């Protein structure tokens with residue numbers, strides 16, 4: 001007996017055309033093909049999707065919550081990136 | 096940073112209704128509590144397939160059979176969503192299965208009762224799924240993100256379970272005398288075990304308070320049980336069925352139904368392994384797991400061979 005756990009896969013589903021794929025959960029499967037058919041059975045039993053992506057979880061690189069400050073704080077003080085930063089007269093239209 | 100202040104910051108996040116995600120810092124006890132609760136919840140979904148699976152081949156019509164089959168398949172899915180949520184906390188699927196099989200992890204007590212008649216399929220949908228829904232809806236707002244998200248999916252699917260069960264009972268209630276008796280007999284057997292599904296009384300549930308502070312739990316056991324009683328009494332009227340509790344009485348002052356005492360001795364006896372079906376349920380799970388080992392191994396071996404072959408082709412070309 002090999003007794004080895006099947007790898008973990010992350011499942012992304014596009015619910016309809018025009019929308020992007022969205023993470024819905026994960027599952028174990030021996031290979032991509034099995035991950036695909038299990039994803040169909042587990043996550044689209046009620047026509048929740050028209051397209052599936054399966055990605056082996058170990059292939060995903062994630063940012064670390066501890067780095068949240070250095071990664072995302074610089075954006076917080078760059079208010080000039082937002083249209084509301086600019087003072088313009090009320091009468092101005094189509095802008 | 097000191098643990099104390101980490102814990103304080105964690106609690107502040109919880110109090111602000113922020114969701115905790117897998118890689119975030121969390122107190123060890125929060126992690127352990129969640130692993131225990133989510134894995135036992137997952138086991139319940141999986142073991143819960145057994146009592147109903149017992150009637151799939153004997154469903155009285157194709158319509159009933161298709162519905163029951165779909166319901167049991169949903170429960171497998173629920174188990175899977177929940178195992179996956181627990182895995183984000185750092186426990187492996189194999190470890191969880193092992194804990195179920197060696198008895199360290201429990202599953203919902205209700206599934207240690209037998210399904211003796213077709214009416215039980217209706218009663219399980221009505222009362223057991225009904226009680227489960229009452230427990231699960233507040234869990235959709237649980238502080239741990241992956242658990243809450245799994246529960247949203249589960250709750251979406253549960254409502255059909257309860258409705259198909261109620262429809263089975265409604266049909267029996269409009270049937271002949273034998274059918275009506277079958278309905279009553281089934282409700283007599285399932286009522287009290289369903290009441291126990293909410294767990295011990297608040298006073299005897301020491302971990303509840305911490306779980307409430309961590310917003311894993313949103314309502315106490317007794318609050319949920321009261322809600323269940325109030326809802327079921329009204330639904331029972333539609334079925335023309337009597338709830339087997341002589342102390343059941345509307346209390347004008349409280350605005351709730353009063354109800355009789357639960358036999359907690361029976362509850363603990365079944366929890367500790369001496370219910371009518373404990374041994375049978377566990378054996379069925381262990382057998383399924385052991386007899387499926389060669390399939391899991393073969394799939395792994397096949398996957399390995401395929402990827403090696405692909406690798407070799409790449410090198411050759």
Ligand SMILES: [Fe+2]
Nearest residue numbers: 140169170173
């Ligand atoms: Fe379920």
Ligand SMILES: [Fe+2]
Nearest residue numbers: 170224253256
């Ligand atoms: Fe269910």
